[in-house]
Amino acid sequence: MFLFLRYLSRTVHEEQQFENEYKRLASLCKTIPNEDRHQIGEPRHDSNAEEACVSFTVWRKSLLINCNGFTVIDSRGDIVYRVDSYGGRPREVVLMDGAGKSVLTLRRLKKLLARPDDWLVYEGEDRDNGPSYKSSKLSRKKPICCVRRRVGILRAASNAIAYVCRAMPGKAREYVIEGSYANRSCKVLEESSRDVVAEIKRKEASPGGGSFGTEVFSLVVRPGFDCGFAMALVLLLDQMFS
Template structure:
């Protein structure tokens, strides 16, 4: 509703107009601004620096540094290739537990559990009784030997297909984690020096995590690939 002045009587009277093109354009603009503000509220892409080395003397493992230079994750292994790997936060609290399950087939299977490691001395809670977050299988494609699929991540029933597929080459530190819609949710890249003329090699690399994908789970995928291909 707008106010218009009548020339005949010199007074202001209300005039009702139907939706015009200009008003439609205004509503469209407001919708676009709302979408813009929604996008600004989304978390940004996270870039983590992964160092394939433990901070503890005599241990193998990983040290993960955040964008601000702070310690985010750590892995400390006292034996070379353990059957269990614990991903910890900066304070040493267990976040994820990875177990390798040996099979009498070409492909071994890895299971990822959440929280603290199980207490093997507690008879009421056997280690394998806890339901895993996901199952991960290394890809051994005999039919298509040149396939670039490294592994498949299953959540729930395996009959529904993988929730995520990992493609590329971990040995070259060039991998992508794709969801069911083929969208990238995480990526492993070689870390380049600031001047772009040098590389840190294979022991230090970048882990890029897209919004809405858990960075701890992305790091668990790195640990799985390291178990599979190194």
């Protein structure tokens, strides 16, 4: 009974700690300049391109106690995306909206010769209970893209860390990710035009007050690029480089 009460007390304390930290982050998000109320993912029609971006605060912490994951907060202080997962290197990660509805499913490629950091991305929730690559049916749905970590002896000569390819490995690349996820400094660029469509940045705690470190950072999404997909790329980078 004593151990149970101690566990219960610790659980309540952790919940209170999470709530206090969330309120602090939500309050900070509401004070971000040039981020007034607008629908998530809807571009702002301003003359300044920076003001047209959608900015999120990404907290590398799950809403559930004793669970790994992410909590994503918008400029109004609302939770818009969340991830709850168990284990260090899961085979599957599901990105949910703030209400817990599946947005995208990310799954490691199960083919025999696939590299451990090859991932397929599916729309919505897509469960596959096949035990291994020997399963005759990989998924009920067709993947929308494949994301691959860059490897090889020329890795140091390039700033690229991952590629987003069409449907399956070996197909044409659509986006390239450059920078350093460990330092929370990455850009997602369209392969053909080299235009930046999303960016991961360090988040400042307050003007002149330093930063949050790597557990809390910003995700900036350019107009026309899907916000949920941008967050999915953050999740995959975390799996590849954490």
